[in-house]
Amino acid sequence: MKKQLTLILAGLMTLALAAGCKEKTPEVTEQQKPAAAAPTAPAAKGKSGTVVETMNSGGYTYLQVDTGTEKIWAAAPEFPVKVGDPVVVPEGMPMANYHSKTLNRDFEVVYFVDSVMVGGEQAAAGQSTMPEGHPPITAAEGNGVDVSGIKKAEGGNTVSEIFSAKSELAGKEVTVRGKVVKFSPQIMGKNWIHLQDGTGDNGSNDLTVTTDSTVNVGDTVLVSGVLNTDKDFGYGYQYAVIVEDAKIIVE
Known part of the structure; x- marks a missing residue:
């Protein structure tokens, strides 16, 4: 009888240990699985068009540009621009599904750029022209200015x-x-x-x-x-x- 009781108790202990181990085994839930990477928008190409909407917020100027074939949103460090202005938006970083906290507004895609060219003779994307009056890339002529005898800045460079x-x-x-x-x-x-x-x-x-x-x-x-x-x-x-x-x- 004692032998039978011993066997029964041993069996119960084995079952209890197995159950405890099972409870400690973590299960991978859907929430624990790595989330799929969010789709990214393609890189923006330089586009020219007309401003149809603009606002300033958080030190940035947001503007919607109508290129004639599409409307895009761009943002750059705050600068003066108004509806109707011709602009050129250079290549920029696309931010998909962007939420502006300061504007409390969602954008499907915003292209963040260093600057937007406003006014002058704007070019179609890909053309090698800049706004009218842009300083030339080559060295400027001296314009008759005498640059002789200029003393080098202390601690500076020529x-x-x-x-x-x-x-x-x-x-x-x-x-x-x-x-x-x-x-x-x-x-x-x-x-x-x-x-x-x-x-x-x-x-x-x-x-x-x-x-x-x-x-x-x-x-x-x-x-x-x-x-x-x-x-x-x-x-x-x-x-x-x-x-x-x-x-x-x-x-």
């Missing part, structure tokens, strides 16, 4: 040095003194300066600068800003070196 050391200086703040040989206001929301200091040869003697400051041709200025290299604005327009959003001191 125009020629910036070109020759662009790889080492890329992404860093540079300081350069020179004379304004060309000034183009309010192109793509910025003022554009061509700066020369008498150093460098053709192709390395003219530095392009963008800024909010206003200057005059012939002014001697001290420029400080971050140097960007191989900057591509699309449509075949590239700058080997450019100082963007610079601080300007007129001397």
Whole structure:
């Protein structure tokens, strides 16, 4: 009898242990399975068209552009634009199913870009033209400005040095003194300066600068800003070196 009871108790203990192990075995539920990757929109190509809706929010300007064949939404750091303006939207990063918290609005796709070209003679996508008045890519003529005898900025660089050391200086703040040989206001929301200091040869003697400051041709200025290299604005327009959003001191 005792032997039978012993066998029964042993069997019950074995069943209990098996049941406990089963309860500890995790089950993979649908919620635990990796979610499928969200579909991404194709990269935007440069498109020209007319603004049909626009608003500012959170430091960005959102605009809907009618290209004649479709309507797209784009967003760029805040800039002046109004309904009816002709614009060119360069290639940008597509954000699918984007929700703007500041606008409390959903967009099927928004293309985020560095800037939108407004006004002037806009080009169809893929053409190598920029808005009317855009500073030329090649070095500006001196316009009769005397650039001799300009003293190098203390702790800074000459125009020629910036070109020759662009790889080492890329992404860093540079300081350069020179004379304004060309000034183009309010192109793509910025003022554009061509700066020369008498150093460098053709192709390395003219530095392009963008800024909010206003200057005059012939002014001697001290420029400080971050140097960007191989900057591509699309449509075949590239700058080997450019100082963007610079601080300007007129001397």
